[in-house]
Amino acid sequence: MGQYQRIVILTGAGVSAESGIATFRDAGGLWENHDPMEIATPEAFARDPGLVYRFYNARREQLRNVDANPGHRAIARLQREFAGEVFLVTQNVDDLHERGGSEQVCHMHGELRAALCLHCGARHRTESSFDHATPCPDCAVSGGLRPDIVWFGEMPYHMQEIDVHLARCDLFISVGTSGQVYPAAGFVREALAAGADTIEINKDTSGVSTWFHQQRQGPSGELLPRLVE
């Protein structure tokens, strides 16, 4: 890695899968007989808020029973020890990168541990379940708290910051993502346009594998520590 100055790492559900968290597509695609892709939408929240609150409360609850894995810890070590710059952007909404030791984590799809009040706009950290009846800790109004998660059809967070890092990186590493969801799936092309080398780590191939100079196939929990050592 010594030949690089500025690394961007993109992670997806495959990195958390090593901690036992089901990915979007490997989980047999159903949760309570619903397609997660159908639940992670503003329309689903408007149509059946209880289902959407239950979906995120269950996933937030699951965080109590899992821990960061060697893949998360390898990324955190690289961020600490690499002489140049490492920018970590994740599609994952769990807090496993933070629990693996990463201090800089760009959550482009939001976070399970955050709630957004639609009445006053305040964002709150929360490890507990909440729903329509839960009053906002700031404005005390109930009925306005939603998961602070970027749903399909909503603009991902921090896009300007991400684009700046992609435009100047010399190495782009994508780990554990199926390359099906945009704009994240298009980041490799931005990195290539910047002249960066590109490496994909995945247990299979992805929708964008052909855009990578290197494809390393296998579990991220094994391949990331090898990449970083």
Ligand code: BV8
């Ligand atoms: C937007 C939060 C614009 C929710 C998520 C048609 C064409 C192109 C694009 C679109 C289109 N129609 C609609 C769109 C846009 C849409 C999109 O891309 N849809 C797809 C489905 C076609 N995108 C959006 O809507 C985005 N917003 O475009 O906004 C805009 C512009 C202006 C103004 C307003 C709006 C917003 C997308 C964000 C949605 N929210 N997450 C939640 O978590 O509940 S996305 C969701 O999918 C998760 O974040 C997940 O991380 C992400 C992507 O999935 P992956 O992480 O890749 O996970 P997946 O299960 O798919 O794959 C796992 C991979 O890991 C696999 O490859 C597997 O092989 C690998 N793996 C498994 N185990 C391991 C492993 N690898 C290594 N080791 C292992 N052990």
